[in-house]
Amino acid sequence: MLRLRCCVLNHLLSSPATSPASHLHRLVSAAAPAPAAPPNATFAVEDYLVETCGLTRAQALKASAKLPHLKSPSNPDAVLAFLAGLGLSGADVAAAVARDPRLLCAKLDKALASNVAGLAGLGLSRCEIARIVSLAGYSLGNKSAVSKLHYYLPLFGSPEKFIQAMKFNTNLLTYSLERVTKPNVAFLRKCGLGACDIAKLCAARSRMLTINIDRLRAMVAFAEGLGVPRGSRMFWRALNAVAALREENIAAKVDSLKNIFRWSGAEVGIAFCKAPMVLALSKDLLQSKSDFLISEVGLTPAYIAPRSTLLTFSLEGRLKPRYYVTKFLKENGLLDHDRDYYSAVILTEKVFMEKFICPHKEAAPQLSEDYAVACKGEVPTRFRFSGTKNLQ
Template identity: 55%
Template sequence: MGAGRESQNWKGYHSTRPRRQDHVPLLPPSVTTSKGGAKNPRCFVLVSTLAPNFAALSGIGLSRSEIVRLLRLRCRSVVSKLQYYLTLFGSSEAFLQALKFNCNLLTHSIESAVEPNVALLRECGLGDRDIAKLCVGMPWLLTANPECIGSMVARADGLGVSRESPMFRHAMHAVAFHSEEKIAAKMEYLKKTLRWSDAEVRIALSKSPMMLRSSEGMVQRMSEFLISEMGLEPAYIAHRPAMLAYSLERRIRPRYYVVKYLKENGLVSRDRDYYSALTPSEMVFLEKYICPHKQAAPYLAEDYDDACRGQVPDRFRFA
């Protein structure tokens, strides 16, 4: 008897399921016949859901591939929320990138969850463009508890970065996953390793807050080369912390060798600042430090290439 009821229930289940002909491809036939199109059952939705959504999403400028990704979220209010996010992020590409890291963006209420957080970030001095850039990498900020954002702002303030500074967005990113205790410990390590005073570490962090994300091993290697080998003063580094973000192996060391060689051979002034050789693009560096010396130093370009590959040519071994 139980088996009979199960059989009836099973028949009833099948009778209530949508029939195959009630489904249509998520995209027009010209698209669904492509590789992985109509053969994929996920590429079918009910006509009643598809018709308004596909038209509306196309109407705001999204490509077909972008629409596929969004409609697969099966969020009924997806279209009504998209225009807000596209305005906030500035482009569909930026929004879809944020969506990769927080697929719940389209399930939260704009009015009660997202807009209050955006307003709070604006109150902190961040413009819409800064908010968009910050939230592309950390979209959870848009749906986080406001107290969490307030705590982040306080930690960023603690670095000494002005809220009016373009660096404040980077300061927010730098402290996002660090507690106050961890930040204090990292600042102490920077002071000890780079031989900075309290004032110098704050100067450096105000200019380059992402230093907090640097590994201790990297900071140690930088200290040994910049201070011990290049002979730079700790205070000099603190006022130019951007150099700590460059690659030691592929940028700092090779360019230092080139300038050192030019100085040793009287091809540039001995008071030439090393930092001025670190900041230009690769093309500008070659035009300024390599090309003018082709006759006086015909092997300089080759030696520089070797140094960029981690080698130390004999001509770059100084007494």
């Protein structure tokens, strides 16, 4: 039975050009269980995990605790051969086993081979199947795993997005669709999220598909409470930001924003509505950006709140270099003094170069070079504003 399933599986996964019959024969032979160890032989699981699976000693010690009933290398050997035949490298196999050691106990003929053949039947490539097997581990032995993929692939829109979601939540194939996942998705739709927004949100925060519905309702309430209404185009981003934090940390983040930027509660709501991910920024990072924007650039807290997108840009790679360029141009009469700093920051790199660097090649030939240096975290001499008008 095992050999038959392996043959069927590899026929589905392979093409004559890439997987000749000799490869199939080697895979089938390698995946066949080895003879059971003699009754009196002692099977050292921890040593096997290190020497055969490639785990570190610390990983093996932790993993072996989850394999108390493993007494023989027979089934693990067959599973490892099967994984290698799917195209997983030694490092991939080690990572998969460390993530879920029970994978070594999966029944190859009744679970893995059957389900992997089912994945091939869904039109997934060999590479995609290998990645899903690596992430799903023992849960791929669930009889309903393939049927769940029938639901998840259209939900995410592509195998790649589903695999991305699996990286953050390897339990996607273990939770009940009817009792957990589908009700959560239905609730998100009631909140005004379309299929595309749900796919983007769940690819980044896939635990939203498996958490308790009450917890999901609480996330929605937090997002609404911070000023982002259901149905708005920013709502999925607001949920994405809220989902990155524990409930008890959200209030602390709001207090930090108030203290660091001297914002009122209403201004925090305005800032969050414009750029929800400010909630996910660290206190130190927010403080450094506040120090620069308020103390050096001279922006007011009231100005920053509705332009909180400023806080999502790199301080060293964007905020500072573009400030230095615009100030240099103003100091030397090449740019109107009332030209808005924010309008320079939000431009793409290409457009910024076209509008603020290229037009001044003759008047300030070193500007492009100085800007490139500033983007690396340094401050060129010409950007230190000694008051001189000499552009050379």
